[in-house]
Amino acid sequence: MSRRIDRAARRREIVEAHLRLIAREGMQAATTRALTAELGVARGALWHYFSSFDELLSETFQLVFERTNARIEARVADHAGVAGLLAMLDEILPGGKTTHDEAFVVVSFWGRVPSNPELAVRQADVVDSWRRGMLARTAAAAAAGELRSESPQAEIVDTLLVLGTGGQIEHVLGTPQGDGARLRRLAAQMLEPWLTESGRAAAAEFGPASAAGQG
Numbered sequence: 001m002s003r004r005i006d007r008a009a010r011r012r013e014i015v016e017a018h019l020r021l022i023a024r025e026g027m028q029a030a031t032t033r034a035l036t037a038e039l040g041v042a043r044g045a046l047w048h049y050f051s052s053f054d055e056l057l058s059e060t061f062q063l064v065f066e067r068t069n070a071r072i073e074a075r076v077a078d079h080a081g082v083a084g085l086l087a088m089l090d091e092i093l094p095g096g097k098t099t100h101d102e103a104f105v106v107v108s109f110w111g112r113v114p115s116n117p118e119l120a121v122r123q124a125d126v127v128d129s130w131r132r133g134m135l136a137r138t139a140a141a142a143a144a145g146e147l148r149s150e151s152p153q154a155e156i157v158d159t160l161l162v163l164g165t166g167g168q169i170e171h172v173l174g175t176p177q178g179d180g181a182r183l184r185r186l187a188a189q190m191l192e193p194w195l196t197e198s199g200r201a202a203a204a205e206f207g208p209a210s211a212a213g214q215g
Helices: 002-025 032-039 053-076 081-092 097-115 119-143 153-173 180-194 197-205 208-213
Strands: none
Touching: 002 032, 002 053, 002 097, 053 081, 053 097, 053 119, 081 119, 081 153, 081 180, 081 197, 097 119, 097 153, 119 153, 153 180, 180 197
16 A cells, blocks of 8 residues: 555656746756756656556646646636636636746646647546536526526636637747737627626736736
8 A cells, every 4th residue: 555655656756846847947948958957857757656647648648737727716716607717717818927837737748649649538528528517617607697597608617718718829929919918808808798787896906917926
């Protein structure tokens, strides 16, 4: 039992070092050589815990997902409806340093999918989880009278998710369309036609513009 616990802890340490290296040096510099130097171990020791670089990248992606979800839970704990929906999106779209670093991890992960389609399953799980969370918040917004009764809730959520995914890619590519503030304005403009007066008030009080200060 103790050996399994030690192995899990060591894997986690490697994954955290990988994410730390990406954040500090960028994805291209996060090579096997750089990672083993970061950890102070030999190359062979690294691959004792992971069967391939894709497995390591997949686990790093999972760590990003867990941390994003933790931030989402903390921010939406006391907010439902439109405020909760926008706060959730705020933690997905790139903005401050944290989401900037995470965008480089997830886009690199997506780049490996064509050569390893099994990695797509993990992305599908992430999107499904976020979609369910957003749908719950749009339903709460409709029930609270923050969204117009005819609002296409599923289509709103799917559009926000596509904006989140595409926004991360554009951000990594360094295009104007990947600017965090611009992405948040697009999200607000897409949602605007479906908001009631109370929905607009909720969006103004706790909307995606707050992301600019992420650490």
